Amino acid sequence: xxxxxxxxxxxxxxxxxxxxxxxxxxxxxxxxxxxxxxxxxxxxxxxxxxxxxxxxxxxxxxxxxxxxxxxxxxxxxxxxxxxxxxxxxxxxxxxxxxxxxxxxxxxxxxxxxxxxxxxxxxxxxxxxxxxxxxxxxxxxxxxxxxxxxxxxxxxxxxxxxxxxxxxxxxxxxxxxxxxxxxxxxxxxxxxxxxxxxxxxxxxxxxxxxxxxxxxxxxxxxxxxxx
Numbered sequence: 001x002x003x004x005x006x007x008x009x010x011x012x013x014x015x016x017x018x019x020x021x022x023x024x025x026x027x028x029x030x031x032x033x034x035x036x037x038x039x040x041x042x043x044x045x046x047x048x049x050x051x052x053x054x055x056x057x058x059x060x061x062x063x064x065x066x067x068x069x070x071x072x073x074x075x076x077x078x079x080x081x082x083x084x085x086x087x088x089x090x091x092x093x094x095x096x097x098x099x100x101x102x103x104x105x106x107x108x109x110x111x112x113x114x115x116x117x118x119x120x121x122x123x124x125x126x127x128x129x130x131x132x133x134x135x136x137x138x139x140x141x142x143x144x145x146x147x148x149x150x151x152x153x154x155x156x157x158x159x160x161x162x163x164x165x166x167x168x169x170x171x172x173x174x175x176x177x178x179x180x181x182x183x184x185x186x187x188x189x190x191x192x193x194x195x196x197x198x199x200x201x202x203x204x205x206x207x208x209x210x211x212x213x214x215x216x217x218x219x220x221x222x223x224x225x226x
Contacts, residue, residue, distance in 0.1 A: 032069065035060065044080065051087065054079060063099070070106070073097075081118070088125070100136070112149060137183075142192070144172045147179040147202075156183035156206070161191030170195055173211065175202045176218070187211040 028047040035041065037055035044062025045052050051069035054060055058077040065071075070087040073079055073095050081099035082089055089103050093111035100118035101108055108122055112131030119136035120127060127138060128146040138145060139158045147153065159171055171192050173185060176199035187194035188210035196211045198204065200218045 037074070052084075056092075071103075075111075107143075131177075142171070144174075146172075146174045147176070147181065148174065149177040149179070151177075151179040153179075153181045153183065157181050157185045159187045159190040159192075159194055159211075161189055172197060175199065175204065176216070178202055181205065184209060185211065 028050060030049045031047060032050040032052070033045045033047050034053045035045065035055055035058050038057050039055065040059040042061045045060065045064045047066045047069060049068045050066060052064050052066050052071045054064065054073040054077050056074040056076050060077070060079040063081040063083065064079060065083040066087060067085045068087065069084060070090070071082050071084050072090045073082070073092060075092040076094045078096040078098065082097060083102045084106060085104045086106065087103065088106040089101055089108045091097070091110045091114050094113040095111070097116040097118070101116055101120045102122065103125060104123045105125060106122065107125040108120060108127045110116070110129045110132040115133045117135050119139065120129065120134050121137070121139040122143055123141040125140070125143050126146070127140055127143060129138070129148065129151045131149040132151045134153045137155045137158060138153050139160065141160050145157060145159070147157070157173060159173065169192070171190060171194045173194065174197045175181060176197070179202045181204045184206035185196055185204050185208045190210060194211040195214050196208050197214045197216055199216045
């Protein structure tokens with residue numbers, strides 16, 4: 001799903017996810033869904049015009065997806081794919097995602113000790129990962145990215161352009177707190193000015209492409225463009 005996700009427009013993506021939601025067995029409409037602490041479900045959670053909340057220490061073996069709502073997963077839970085249109089995704093500490101985390105028109109935030117086996121990706125929103133391990137790519141269209149507090153990304157970090165941006169704001173990729181990108185940081189298709197703020201003690205093992213590099217001392221010294 002992720003490759004297609006980033007090669008279509010936001011409108012097409014929203015329609016596709018809406019179709020999935022409406023066609024899903026057990027889909028709710030105009031209602032939020034809540035899985036209580038410690039519960040397990042073999043099916044996913046799907047709704048339209050509602051949010052999804054997964055409590056602490058839960059297990060969800062199917063996809064959680066919503067249109068016009070947010071998704072939150074509390075501490076210690078294990079879930080499959082997470083997807084939303086017009087809403088944010090928020091993961092607490094020590095969450096395991098056995099799949100991808102994706103949103104259109106919403107931010108993504110992950111807490112310390114969280115692991116995502118797939119990709120983390122969004123359109124039009126901020127991504128902030130705190131002490132998170134991502135086994136796939138981190139991608140955004142028209143958003144900024146923060147890799148903080150020892151986050152590790154096993155593949156590439158990519159900023160892309162969806163063809164309908166407004167304004168000329170510089171986009172930032174912050175890599176700090178001992179975080180590591182094992183692949184490349186690629187902003188060649190961003191259509192915007194992009195700065196990579198690379199703090200001392202953090203690392204990009206591949207190349208940084210299409211972006212200005214700002215070196216920052218971990219002790220909060222002044223930035224040095226290069």
